[in-house]
Amino acid sequence: MGNELEFYGKTHSPDIRMLHDMDEVVHDQAWLRSQDNIELYYMYRDLSANGDDHKKIVDNRLRYDITIIPPAMLSDEYVKTAGHYHPAVEGHNLSYAELYQVLEGKATYLLQKAEHGKIVDVIVYEATAGDLVLVPPGYGHITINKTQETLKMANWVCRDFSSLYDPIKKLSGGAYYLLKDGFVKNPEYLSVPGIRYEEPHDYPEAGLFCGTDMYVMVKEIEKLDFLVHPQDHPEIFGQVISV
Numbered sequence: 001m002g003n004e005l006e007f008y009g010k011t012h013s014p015d016i017r018m019l020h021d022m023d024e025v026v027h028d029q030a031w032l033r034s035q036d037n038i039e040l041y042y043m044y045r046d047l048s049a050n051g052d053d054h055k056k057i058v059d060n061r062l063r064y065d066i067t068i069i070p071p072a073m074l075s076d077e078y079v080k081t082a083g084h085y086h087p088a089v090e091g092h093n094l095s096y097a098e099l100y101q102v103l104e105g106k107a108t109y110l111l112q113k114a115e116h117g118k119i120v121d122v123i124v125y126e127a128t129a130g131d132l133v134l135v136p137p138g139y140g141h142i143t144i145n146k147t148q149e150t151l152k153m154a155n156w157v158c159r160d161f162s163s164l165y166d167p168i169k170k171l172s173g174g175a176y177y178l179l180k181d182g183f184v185k186n187p188e189y190l191s192v193p194g195i196r197y198e199e200p201h202d203y204p205e206a207g208l209f210c211g212t213d214m215y216v217m218v219k220e221i222e223k224l225d226f227l228v229h230p231q232d233h234p235e236i237f238g239q240v241i242s243v
């Protein structure tokens with residue numbers, strides 16, 4: 001109770017990620033074991049403004065979600081999402097992409113690309129309200145709220161797959177932890193490259209611009225096809241795929 005979200009006049013209840021859903025990925029394990037199972041963040045999935053929009057979204061195999069992450073410290077670590085990868089698109093060796101937009105507050109997005117069991121790239125985006133961040137195929141991702149304000153963010157994603165949590169759980173979290181003193185490498189990973197910091201930017205090829213509410217893409221939803229068929233969109237993923 002008390003966690004409902006209003007979206008275009010309708011009220012939605014969240015799925016709630018609890019602290020102990022995240023046991024494997026929290027940095028300070030001793031602290032974790034002494035903690036009660038508190039609520040960490042709130043996921044409002046499959047939102048739409050009305051029935052027509054919902055049909056369009058489903059027909060195009062997409063989903064629009066909002067996630068709310070209030071500020072919190074997990075001992076010495078900033079609150080974060082559990083983190084996951086996406087599976088490969090059937091018949092292709094590319095995994096599904098995901099598009100985020102910060103609605104309120106600030107987000108730190110950590111993206112990590114695994115190839116043959118090794119991390120070959122780590123990208124961090126610092127994003128503020130209106131900013132877009134595209135998670136390209138192949139990248140696991142974690143969202144961190146290192147501020148003292150609530151983070152509210154949205155995502156567009158293909159609705160036809162389940163996220164893969166095990167690769168991140170097995171290694172006790174992402175390639176880096178964001179602690180009070182900054183990023184530290186996770187020692188469970190054998191070799192990890194340095195962080196590449198990138199600025200959020202527009203994706204004009206897809207008609208996506210920072211500062212414009214990305215829910216309105218429902219009006220030209222075919223432009224989000226790169227989330228469902230990444231293999232058909234080298235104009236968007238060409239560069240990142242070749243990293």
Ligand SMILES: O=P(O)(O)OC[C@H]1O[C@H](O)[C@H](O)[C@@H](O)[C@@H]1O
Binds near residue numbers: 017081083084155
């Ligand atoms: O799945 P987690 O790592 O906990 O991250 C949370 C978010 O992940 C994905 O982006 C989902 O599409 C969101 O609905 C969810 O809120």
